[in-house]
Amino acid sequence: MTRSIVLRGIAALLGISVMFAGATRTAQTAAPDEIRVGRAVSTAFAFATLEVGNDAHIWDKVGLKLDISTFKGDADVQRAMTAGQIDFGLGGGPAMGYHNKGVPGIAVASMYGPPTDMAIVIANNGPIKTVNDFKGKKLGVTTAGSLTDWLVHAFAQKQGWGSEGVDSVAMGSTEARVSAIESGQIAGTVQDIGVGYDLETQGKGKVFRTFGDYVPKFETHVLFATDDMIKNHPDTVTRFLKGWFMTVAYMRTHKAETVKSIAPVLGESEAIVGRLYDNDMPAMSSNGAWDPQAVAVVAQSLKDLGLSDTVLDPKVMYNGQFVPVKI
Secondary structure, X not given: OOHHXXXXXXXXXXXXXXXXXXXXXXXXXXXXXXEEEEEOOOOOOHHHHHHHHHHOOHHHHOOOEEEEEEOOOHHHHHHHHHOOOOOEEEEEHHHHHHHHHOOOEEEEEEEEOOOOOEXXXXXXXXXXXXXXXXXXXXXXXXXXXXXXXXXXXXXXXXXXXXXXXXXXXXXXXXXXHHHHHHHOOOOEEEEEHHHHHHHHHHOOOEEEEEHHHOOOOOOOEEEEEEHHHHHHOHHHHHHHHHHHHHHHHHHHHOHHHHHHHHHHHHOOOHHHHHHHHHHHHHHEOOOOXXXXXXXXXXXXXXXXXXXXXXXXXXXXXXXXXXXXXXX
């Protein structure tokens, strides 16, 4: 079976159409010091580590130049790896399941542990006062089968109410969910914590709790590398991860500089990004090492979400050869 046929099969699986002439990056044509990095969304604080590294000239220190792309979700990042458009990806833990479906890329380092950057957001003057008030109520999520949906049911189970003890309602956009909590149609909504901070500033809502309180073991965000990079350019993978974790170390001791770099990337005020820094930095990995228990929870979430027929062996969901990273 030729590589072209294999890639066409994967493209069909992911629902994409690609031109294969020149689509994959080969050892002969690759510029090893220039790498293409794609992130799943533009709104995640952790993903803006890329720009902090640029501004602090850390990527220069490891001899890399980054071509950064932003996509509209994890599936798009996986499609881009399949099409040979990017060398490295930044995405959510549940995207670790795509490798088992044939995507030619795999998670190579943990980025961010428990989902402390995801929160339950409620109305300022709504009926919710304590966690027990959520039993039997409705929480807004993006779509059925999404990470936000899974978090609702994990939360309910943690409270001893069973996975259906809280009703998740797929409502799509943030705007629709915010409107629904304001009108009392739902008790709360699952959001990136930055959205909660925005609503607090506007007087429209407040952060009730983060999901780190209810899901203490998880891989919320991870770093991916294509099979081609791992096989043909392992030194580049090593340098990319070293540059990443050098940047994380820099961020821990340079809050002001980090906030200044990230604010324009997220399109948020420095005041809100300062709050995100305080909330998110503790969950960011210092060396990329995998927590087998956390990966096992991700594996279970894939089955719960219907993304896998079985609970995958955690060991097939990541490549551990490059971590822990020493800086």
